[in-house]
Amino acid sequence: MISITFPDKTVRQYEEGVTALDIAKSISEGLARNVVSAKVDGEVVDATRPINRDAELQLFTWNDNEGKSTMWHSSAHLMAEAVEALYPGAKFGIGPDIENGFYYDIDLGDKVISENDFKKIEDKMLELARQKQEFVRKEVSKEDAIKYFTEKGDEYKLELINELEDGEITFYESGNFTDLCRGPHVPNTGGIKAVKILSVAGAYWRGDENRKQLTRLYGITFPKKKELDEFLVRLEEAKKRDHRKIGKELELFTFSQRVGAGLPLWLPKGAQLRERLENFLKKVQREAGYEPVITPHIGKVELYKTSGHYDKYGEDSFRPISTPIEGEEFFLKPMNCPHHCEIYSSKPHSYRDLPIRYAEFGTVYRYEQSGELHGLTRVRGFTQDDAHIFCTPDQVKDEFKAVMAIVMKIFSALDFKDFTVQISLRDPDDTEKYIGTDENWEKAERAILEVAEETGLNTIVEYGEAAFYGPKMDFMVKDALGRKWQLGTIQVDYNLPERFELEYVGADNEKHRPVMIHRAPFGSMERFVAVLIEHTEGKFPLWLTPEQAIILPISEKYQKYAEKVLKLLNNSEIRAQIDSRSEKTGKKIRDAELKRIPYMLIVGEKEEGQGLVSVRRQGKGDIGTLSIQEFVDLINDEVEKEINK
RNA sequence: GCCAUUGUAGCUCAGGGGUAGAGUACUUCCUUGGUAAGGAAGGGGUCACGAGUUCAAUUCUCGUCAAUGGCUCCA
Numbered sequence: 001m002i003s004i005t006f007p008d009k010t011v012r013q014y015e016e017g018v019t020a021l022d023i024a025k026s027i028s029e030g031l032a033r034n035v036v037s038a039k040v041d042g043e044v045v046d047a048t049r050p051i052n053r054d055a056e057l058q059l060f061t062w063n064d065n066e067g068k069s070t071m072w073h074s075s076a077h078l079m080a081e082a083v084e085a086l087y088p089g090a091k092f093g094i095g096p097d098i099e100n101g102f103y104y105d106i107d108l109g110d111k112v113i114s115e116n117d118f119k120k121i122e123d124k125m126l127e128l129a130r131q132k133q134e135f136v137r138k139e140v141s142k143e144d145a146i147k148y149f150t151e152k153g154d155e156y157k158l159e160l161i162n163e164l165e166d167g168e169i170t171f172y173e174s175g176n177f178t179d180l181c182r183g184p185h186v187p188n189t190g191g192i193k194a195v196k197i198l199s200v201a202g203a204y205w206r207g208d209e210n211r212k213q214l215t216r217l218y219g220i221t222f223p224k225k226k227e228l229d230e231f232l233v234r235l236e237e238a239k240k241r242d243h244r245k246i247g248k249e250l251e252l253f254t255f256s257q258r259v260g261a262g263l264p265l266w267l268p269k270g271a272q273l274r275e276r277l278e279n280f281l282k283k284v285q286r287e288a289g290y291e292p293v294i295t296p297h298i299g300k301v302e303l304y305k306t307s308g309h310y311d312k313y314g315e316d317s318f319r320p321i322s323t324p325i326e327g328e329e330f331f332l333k334p335m336n337c338p339h340h341c342e343i344y345s346s347k348p349h350s351y352r353d354l355p356i357r358y359a360e361f362g363t364v365y366r367y368e369q370s371g372e373l374h375g376l377t378r379v380r381g382f383t384q385d386d387a388h389i390f391c392t393p394d395q396v397k398d399e400f401k402a403v404m405a406i407v408m409k410i411f412s413a414l415d416f417k418d419f420t421v422q423i424s425l426r427d428p429d430d431t432e433k434y435i436g437t438d439e440n441w442e443k444a445e446r447a448i449l450e451v452a453e454e455t456g457l458n459t460i461v462e463y464g465e466a467a468f469y470g471p472k473m474d475f476m477v478k479d480a481l482g483r484k485w486q487l488g489t490i491q492v493d494y495n496l497p498e499r500f501e502l503e504y505v506g507a508d509n510e511k512h513r514p515v516m517i518h519r520a521p522f523g524s525m526e527r528f529v530a531v532l533i534e535h536t537e538g539k540f541p542l543w544l545t546p547e548q549a550i551i552l553p554i555s556e557k558y559q560k561y562a563e564k565v566l567k568l569l570n571n572s573e574i575r576a577q578i579d580s581r582s583e584k585t586g587k588k589i590r591d592a593e594l595k596r597i598p599y600m601l602i603v604g605e606k607e608e609g610q611g612l613v614s615v616r617r618q619g620k621g622d623i624g625t626l627s628i629q630e631f632v633d634l635i636n637d638e639v640e641k642e643i644n645k
Numbered sequence: 646g647c648c649a650u651u652g653u654a655g656c657u658c659a660g661g662g663g664u665a666g667a668g669u670a671c672u673u674c675c676u677u678g679g680u681a682a683g684g685a686a687g688g689g690g691u692c693a694c695g696a697g698u699u700c701a702a703u704u705c706u707c708g709u710c711a712a713u714g715g716c717u718c719c720a
Contacts, residue, residue: 112648201716202649203717204648218715257694257710261711366720486719586679587681602679605679606679614679
């Protein structure tokens, strides 16, 4: 007999060789039906694997993340089996489970799978699933494994096998499909009741763009049809928050084929929104001791040779701009730092001057690959809310802390709660590849970690992710569809001060190198606005939104009064307009709701007589009748609260 | 850049070898109304762009530009 310890610490005795599935059965038939895999002493394994010693056991069902993972991984095998049946001769790469479903990379030879083929693959999968094919695990010698896939002619699996040690190779068989796989898998395919192939894409074998591109099929499965339907509804809901869709609806920005891909055109309302964001940050920065500077959009090639950016940008970027002078070339600036370095070196500095903080909303141009462009989140021309702080090594910590305070103030004013903070440090085993002294690196890394600790933020520390020129901290958020984007960034830089030979005179009357901190709380205006749109569904905070209120006269008879109200609101710097169309109130309200205008002011006979407005809040409905001054106060209070949160 | 898909009215989309349609938006008229769509009439399209096949191309083929989902990349 062996002792099995459950998560609640109860212990039960079982025969040696018992499986997790048997154990589930001993608890209840229902549980046994739902068990997909189990964790035995910390390792997730098949529910059908015999347990031969005392162990801690946790059973997983579809409701556990591990259970979903098992189910989707098994579904990937099922999809491969279906594809193999429909496309004989297909070769298979890897097929893991992912956050929402699974994929399989397949070499179809000269065949092509397109969206029209999804249905028949789904049908085949369901047909195979209904056969309740059991997943059978087999330990295989390396020799036999190589033999099997050599006969099958699958060079991808052979490549994977060659990297494995003899004795650790396992195959899983389900129906007619045998795959190299570590497992675990569900007991059989019977639990897969609903199947959806989500998309098809090209994916380079092993992520290497010099190797063959395979066909990657994405899919997802569920134990109930209802859950699939709910998933698809959620997906549709998420698509409604897409900033590209809302940006068009609310007339914030557009693109033009003639202007070029990845070059956004900001429409009046979008420009207004962006300008308001900029002004907010400018005010915060002014208070924090930043000095605005302005630099040109181009710079001589020599500038970028000095900064070292030339090597990285030379080939794969916008071509240099030539002039009538032989050999003279300019680059569109891909970043602002070199220009700011030149501002710093325009005069000598004493340690008493530091820190110096130069801020600029600097527009930069980078030739991103055409396939990578994406709405406002990945563009070729964008504006960074850039600033460069020049300070002594001892000031790095305080400066870093002050920058973080700015980022937090912005996130708070915009109600951004869902973000992750990543601290990127040196690879401790390979300090050679970094520039700057060990002493300064240690000082800066310690400063960042301490600041993160003091601010109580949840952070992820990644070793080896630092830039070669210094450690950094990035603020990441997810968009509506769960894709991750980097917004704010704070980077310590020992490289550029070196390359530009920046100096200050210390208290010792000797020359010293300053440390440079690059920072952009928004990251870029484009990406930030995109993420803001998706987080708010276009319902921007009152202080930010282009139109705060719309006046809706009940009929044309009250147009005069509406204009009077508008004037009073404008005098109080409230952004409002009048809907003068000869439409019914219901229609005007509907249109204003869809345009996400926060306040609707209905005016008719009743209001005109007493100098009132009837107020409706977007998404909430009627909130009663107020005097104009009361409404102004309401708006001002709300704005005040939002900004000083 | 690569793989797949797509491009028809301002927007959302239908159609299809014989030069185009709906809803909505817009204009005008009727209606003058009380918290999510009142009614009628009208204007609006080089069917992304270029070439080829054809008696005839918006429709088929190829190329270009652009978009969408991924891969690679992201200083």
